[in-house]
Structures are given as C-alpha cells and as structure tokens.
Amino acid sequence: MPSSAEIGLTAAQFEAEFPFYLQVGCDGAIGRMGASLARIMPPGPAGFGERFRVIRPEMTADFAGLAAWGGKLLVLESRFEPVVRLRGSVQLQPDGRSALLLLSPWITRVEDIEALGLSIGDFGAHDPAVDLLFLQQSNLHALEDTRRLAARLRERTASLDSISALSPDGIVLFGEEGRVSYANPALGRMLGESVSFFHDMTEETFTSFLVTLLDFGQTLPDFQAMAAAEDTREGGGERRRHPRATFTIAQPQRRVISCSVRAREGESKVLYFRDITRETEVDRMKSEFLSTAAHELRTPMASVYGFSELLLKRDYDDTTRRDLLGTIHRQAGALIHLLNELLDLARIEARAGKDFRIARRPLRPIVEQTVAALLMPNDARKVEVALPAALPECDVDEEKFQQALTNLLSNAYKYSPGGGAIRLDAVFDDDGGRVGIRVRDEGLGMTREQLARCFERFYRADTSGNIPGTGLGLALVKEIMEILGGSVEIDSVYGAGTTCVLWLPRGGDDAVRAA
Amino acid sequence: MYGMVNKAIEDLVTDLKGAAAWEALKRDADVDVETFVGMDRYDDAVTYRLVDAASRMFGVPAEEILEAFGEYWTVYTANKGYGHLMAAAGNSVFGVLENLDAMHTRLAMIYPDMRIPQFRLIRDAAGHGWLTYQSDRAGLGAMVVGLLKGLGRRFGTPVAVEWVERRDEGAAADRFRVALEV
Numbered sequence: 001m002p003s004s005a006e007i008g009l010t011a012a013q014f015e016a017e018f019p020f021y022l023q024v025g026c027d028g029a030i031g032r033m034g035a036s037l038a039r040i041m042p043p044g045p046a047g048f049g050e051r052f053r054v055i056r057p058e059m060t061a062d063f064a065g066l067a068a069w070g071g072k073l074l075v076l077e078s079r080f081e082p083v084v085r086l087r088g089s090v091q092l093q094p095d096g097r098s099a100l101l102l103l104s105p106w107i108t109r110v111e112d113i114e115a116l117g118l119s120i121g122d123f124g125a126h127d128p129a130v131d132l133l134f135l136q137q138s139n140l141h142a143l144e145d146t147r148r149l150a151a152r153l154r155e156r157t158a159s160l161d162s163i164s165a166l167s168p169d170g171i172v173l174f175g176e177e178g179r180v181s182y183a184n185p186a187l188g189r190m191l192g193e194s195v196s197f198f199h200d201m202t203e204e205t206f207t208s209f210l211v212t213l214l215d216f217g218q219t220l221p222d223f224q225a226m227a228a229a230e231d232t233r234e235g236g237g238e239r240r241r242h243p244r245a246t247f248t249i250a251q252p253q254r255r256v257i258s259c260s261v262r263a264r265e266g267e268s269k270v271l272y273f274r275d276i277t278r279e280t281e282v283d284r285m286k287s288e289f290l291s292t293a294a295h296e297l298r299t300p301m302a303s304v305y306g307f308s309e310l311l312l313k314r315d316y317d318d319t320t321r322r323d324l325l326g327t328i329h330r331q332a333g334a335l336i337h338l339l340n341e342l343l344d345l346a347r348i349e350a351r352a353g354k355d356f357r358i359a360r361r362p363l364r365p366i367v368e369q370t371v372a373a374l375l376m377p378n379d380a381r382k383v384e385v386a387l388p389a390a391l392p393e394c395d396v397d398e399e400k401f402q403q404a405l406t407n408l409l410s411n412a413y414k415y416s417p418g419g420g421a422i423r424l425d426a427v428f429d430d431d432g433g434r435v436g437i438r439v440r441d442e443g444l445g446m447t448r449e450q451l452a453r454c455f456e457r458f459y460r461a462d463t464s465g466n467i468p469g470t471g472l473g474l475a476l477v478k479e480i481m482e483i484l485g486g487s488v489e490i491d492s493v494y495g496a497g498t499t500c501v502l503w504l505p506r507g508g509d510d511a512v513r514a515a
Numbered sequence: 516m517y518g519m520v521n522k523a524i525e526d527l528v529t530d531l532k533g534a535a536a537w538e539a540l541k542r543d544a545d546v547d548v549e550t551f552v553g554m555d556r557y558d559d560a561v562t563y564r565l566v567d568a569a570s571r572m573f574g575v576p577a578e579e580i581l582e583a584f585g586e587y588w589t590v591y592t593a594n595k596g597y598g599h600l601m602a603a604a605g606n607s608v609f610g611v612l613e614n615l616d617a618m619h620t621r622l623a624m625i626y627p628d629m630r631i632p633q634f635r636l637i638r639d640a641a642g643h644g645w646l647t648y649q650s651d652r653a654g655l656g657a658m659v660v661g662l663l664k665g666l667g668r669r670f671g672t673p674v675a676v677e678w679v680e681r682r683d684e685g686a687a688a689d690r691f692r693v694a695l696e697v
Binding site for chain 2: 109110111113114118119120121125130131133134135137138141142144145148149152
C-alpha cells in the first residue's frame, strides 16, 4: 500500500480533479474553494452557514457539524442564486482546524450546465456527473424516438384501418393466440354477420362457421396448408404470387369467394376474401358468348361454303342453280345481319352512348314512321296503331329508338306465325314521368324460363330453327333503351302472346297526355 | 453509424427537397429503412450510400455533400435536442473544440459500440487552432470542415478552415488550420 506521500497531489492537480472543493475553517468561514465553484458562487459573506445549508444529513451548517460527519455523504444547497445542490463528502484536515468538502454539483438536466455558466471542461475528468447527464440525454432521445415511432405506427394503423374499412374485400386477422383480433366491415357483409360477431373467435370456430355457409358439394380450402405454403415462399419479393383458393358459399347469398393467406410461424395470420362472383359469371358468359357466336356464324357460313362448292363442282340446270344461289344469298344476308347486330351491340357497349345523337323530339311521328317503314315479307297483317292524339316529346336518338321499336315489331310478326293482331299503343306510368310505347301480339308467347333469358345474347326462344333471327335483337333493344335513360319491359303468356313496352322519360312540361 | 447521423441526412434532404425526394434518394441508395432510429446502429455502408445518392441528386461531388452535412449537423443537433449538449461543450469555437474529445470519450462510455473519432486541438501563438482529426472511418474529413464552419455560425464567429494534411493523400491523420475571422 503506498504511503500518503506517494498518493499526494500537488495543489494544481487537486484543483484540476476537484474543481468544486470547499475548505471550511474551524471558525465556520470559507477558506479556499475550487475554480469551478468560484465561477458559480457570487461574491458575498464568508460564513459557510451564510452561503450554504446542509440538506443531508440534518445538521447545522457549521464546522462542528461538518467535523462530526467526516468521511460521509453530504448534500448542500446554496443560499445564493442560482440555487445549486452539491454532493460529496467531508474530510477533516489532519490539523483538525479545517474541513475539506470534496463536492460536485448535483445536476439533473444538461441545460443546467449552461444555466450555471459552466461547460463540461469545468468538471473533473474523473467525475461521472456529466456522463450521467449524457446518459440521461440519450435516454430522452430514445424516448423521443419511441414516441416518434409510436406516432408513426398510430398513423400507419389509422391508414390501414381506413383502407380495410373501405375495402370491398373481406379481411380477418388472427393474432398470435389464434383468435380474431380484427375483421373488417366487408367481411361482415360478405358473410352476413356483424363485425363484432367475429371478435375473439378462434380460427377453428371461424372455419366451422364458414363451413356452415358453404354451397352444396363445396369444401373449404385448408388455410393451414395455404399458410404453410406461403411461409415457404417468403423472400420472393413483391412480385411473388400468394397461394389462392376458391370456394362457393350459399349463405347469406350465393357468392364465389377467392381466398389468400399471409402468415408467418408464431406470428399473426391474415385471411383475405374477395368476392369474385361477378368475374366468374362474366368469364362464364364470355366463354358462352364466344362459343355461341362461333356456332351462329358457322351455320350460315357452312351453307354458303357447301352450296358454292356444289355450284363449282357440278353443272346444274338454270332453275336448280338459281335455287342454290338463292340459298347462298339468303344465308349470306343472314350472316351480314348477324354481324351487323353484333357490331351494333359492340359499338353501343364500347361507346356507352357517346355516339348517340340525343335530341328532344315528338314521339308520335317517330313511331308512325317506324311502323310505316316496317316491311314483313309474306305477311299481309298491318300493325294496329292506337296512339293518343298527342304524345309527349322525349329526349331520344331517333334512329336508335326506331331500331329498337323495329326489333320489337319484327319479333311480334315472327313469333305469331299463326296470325293474330299486332297492336301498338302508348302507356303512361302512374306519376306520368315516363311514357311507354307498347307492342302486343297474340302469338306463341314464352314460358317463364324463356322470359327470364330473353335478353341474353344469342338466346332464342325458338329452338326449331323455323323462325329466323340472331338472338341478338332484344339484347340490342335493352342496350339502346338503357342508354336513352329508359328501359324495356316484357310480359308474356305461353301460347297467348307477348307484350313489350319501351319506356322513355318524358321530355318536359309541354307533353300532353291524351285522354 | 448511429441512426442520428442518417436521420440528420434525412432532415437535410427533406428540408432542401421535400419528403418525396428523400424517399427517391433512399430508393436510389438502395436503403430499405422506413425510418431511422437515432439510438440504433446501422451499417456504415448505409450512410456512405446515402451520401453518394445525395451527391447524384444535387449534382455535386460527395465531398461537398459531406461538408454541407457537417455544417448542417451543428444546426440539426441544436434543433433536435442536442443543443444543451453542444452548449455544455463550450461557449466558443475553440471552447467546444477543446472539449470535443472529452465529450466523445464520455459518449463512448454510454454507447460502447460507438466508434468515436479523436480530436486534438493545439492553439498557436497567433491565436489559430490546429485540429487533428483521426477516425477509423475513411473519407469523412470534409464533414469536419463543415462542422468547423457550422460552429463558427453557431457562435457568430466566421471561421476560415484550411485542410492542411489529408489522410486520403497519405497523411497519418487529417489536420486543419482553424482561424477565427474577427
């Protein structure tokens, strides 16, 4: 152990290491003090008790008190401004005539260093007071970061909440415990329950609930297997495709649902449900349309091809040749008609009425001109028109409305081959907001099933092939009337006839309803 | 590098060009960090890539970006809660520079992973300062030039800095002559 002489410090070294020291004489007067303490202590009385009070321990601020507390922890507070607390210990000097207080300011905020007019160079290098302040400051920054990140997280959560609340697709989130921690409103709508119904539900209960909704013969996808497959595909980047499965529910209404899963081992799992009923139906209709269109085109094409081949390979007399050419001509005409109607439909759909020339027109002359222009070969019947003296004006594209009405009248003729009256008159709805042009026949009529499908493209109520037509006429009428802001209504009794009404909104106040 | 450095780069770019530009810069730098955490450690390469991308964005050499960043750092630290630490470091350019090394040593006690640089200031009879900067990170000398100018701004004392010895030119350490223009 070194002797006291070996560990002694020079006055300068002592001053550097204990810049806040204080020497108190036996008379209670302050003797010497460190340079840093002198910097913060303004001039004033020399008495220790006049400049400081002892906070800990409880004692009087005089030499006797200090001498009795030798070597122990001591806390002082200045009686001058700025008020500063100092902590340290008392060492009674060997001569017993003075006490040495080895002190350091007790500072709890970094800004107080500046407030006291000090800098970190004013502290002893061994004194950890500043380090503790740095540590505290660092904790404050960590807290600030935490608050910033928490605020960002809250913002992100709010955005995700809005997205999922507005999403038309159903989303359910299972927490780590395997229970529903979130379900969005779309899921509730899709499955016919309130959002709260799913709250805290286990995955097994949720799956069992879905099973009760399944359509006949359907099975539920294995979400666990999908999650496992998803897990093994982690790291594939944004463009990777997630495993999907499709199932059909019958309750609360029939829906085809596409499902995907995002999950990680030991973490939350998200099931995502998308209602693809409409897409599935549209896909089916497209396939059916293509198949039917091809079939409808092939029939007349086959005739044209077959009969022209016969004409090329064989010699026929004039009569037979004319017959064959007549068939080819007729079939080519049917083909052109079919293609025209297809093109009309496609154009109307694509343009969505942008090429309609809609203007306010009196309805009566349009209807009369349509009837007058109607030419039905080999049919002597006339349309029995019973229109009121005045019909309101309507906003119509004259040509397109005539096309729609011509289709209805043509159908009335074709589907009443056995004769019977074909009548045309006007009807008005209850509040007078719409006017309807009604066409009635006493022909074959349609069954309920036929009526339900009559607007489908290529649908023919006549399956015998004896009645010419493309199966596109009523689809075209429907498109036209909807673009004109109206509608088409069909009622039919099998074996008794059909009634069709083309409804249009009335054009304005000048319209007159006839008695 | 601690996140506070990258965060300061973020603030500098955002102040000058807006948040969208910062996001674009991160993409250009191939930095997939949504938000930097001040007290967290990031690979040094992230900082270097951000500086390179900023250099491309602003169309100036990386050294100029570092100098601008160094100058911004003094403003940034003052505004982001480090102002009192700066104040505790001293109330003049040379006061801060004299305490800079001790301050870094104290910080290293708190952040044991921090790879702190060393600063040594010698003042000559003419009143100039000679600052030696040593770091195990390469290529950051320009940032010290910016820091010195920033300190001058902080204390309202324009500072003339001369980079007299460069480590990238074979010197053992970077050395700067610092003259206060009073």
